[in-house]
Amino acid sequence: MDMKPIALLVTHDYYPSRPDRAEPDYAHNQLVLLREAFEPSGVSIEPVFWQDDGTDWSRFSAVLPLLAWNYPQATETFLKRLDEIEASSARLLNDGEVIRANMDKGYLAELARRGAPVPPTLAVEGCNPEVILASFDTLNANEIIIKPRIGAGAWRQARLKRGEPVPSADVLPPAAALIQPFLPAVTEEGELSLLYFGGRFSHALIKRPKAGDYRTQGQHGAVETGIDAPEGALEAAEAVLAKADGTPLTYARVDLVRGADGQWLLMELELIEPWLYLTLDRQDGKHGAKLFAQAVLERL
Incomplete structure (x- = not known):
């Protein structure tokens, strides 16, 4: 029996690479390597633009979100797609439950509670200057990193030394954030x-x-x-x-x-x-x- 193709979620932002981007066509390169790896088993890999409506997910045996690189900027659409895929006959890999939990970097605090080796981490609901300045003492740190809880690629991430002015809101995480000591390593x-x-x-x-x-x-x-x-x-x-x-x-x-x-x-x-x-x-x-x-x- 022929196995149905596997969908690889891609975004118009990165696939195919836009002419104004200086970096190599990362998304296409990863797709080519995966296609080659699946070829001996007779399974084809199809790029699917995840933000476009109307995909029949049951055409696929599995869906891999590996190239959905802009989901932090479109989380509601992404969650809707996860629901659609799970309601179809296709397998979402990793599982939807795992993906939803991994979207919010608050999972770091949960892993720390379970005993995983994680740096001291404060989960905060917003980035007002008082919260940021208080974190230096809470973390006993002279330099901190402030990261969005939902983000990727260092988007809206800030590094701050004790005594420096707090950055303006447009460069800080837009909502909930994690604050950690900066690790010199x-x-x-x-x-x-x-x-x-x-x-x-x-x-x-x-x-x-x-x-x-x-x-x-x-x-x-x-x-x-x-x-x-x-x-x-x-x-x-x-x-x-x-x-x-x-x-x-x-x-x-x-x-x-x-x-x-x-x-x-x-x-x-x-x-x-x-x-x-x-x-x-x-x-x-x-x-x-x-x-x-x-x-x-x-x-x-």
Whole structure:
């Protein structure tokens, strides 16, 4: 029996790449690698513009939201789509429950409560200056990062030192936010990403911000390098995954940074639309994509 195609959610913002964008066509590149990985099993991957109405989700065996990169700016539409997909015969991967919980970075505070290695984290309902200034003492920090609870790619994120003026509202998170101490290791060593497919470790990379910046995304000039997982990192990632709901997850990216004591701490557990860094896999560049396809097919 032929298996129905798999839908890969894409957005008009990034697919196909707009001519005014300087970065490579990331979305198309990831689609090509995934298509190649699924080809031997006879399963095709179809890009579907998730913000467009009227998709018959039952045409697909599964739906992967991997390239729905603008959902933080359109969360109501995204939630509506999740409901539609779940009401169809298609499997949403990761599961809808996992995706809804992962949309709000308040999950970090929940994972910390369960004993996962997470930096001290304050969840706040809004970013007024009083709340921000009080957080320096609450966190016992001289420098903080303020992040939207629903966001991606360092959107509306701010870094602030004690004594500096609070940024204007238009650069701060628009609503609920997380406040954490700034970890110097981000700029000194970078952020470590570990990719897991079907609960199995696939590959690791380090993302180093450009000089004078702290943001670890390639679109902000960070340099990404495939590496062997450093000592203690797999144990830390697996301690996080053991506390997460919905395991074994079809895919997960665990982003870690070293704390002051050298221990690996969770910056983010990406379970919706992580960039998979498939070309940085040190084994052969195709290994991660094959492992990803295997994890999806096992779920189906």
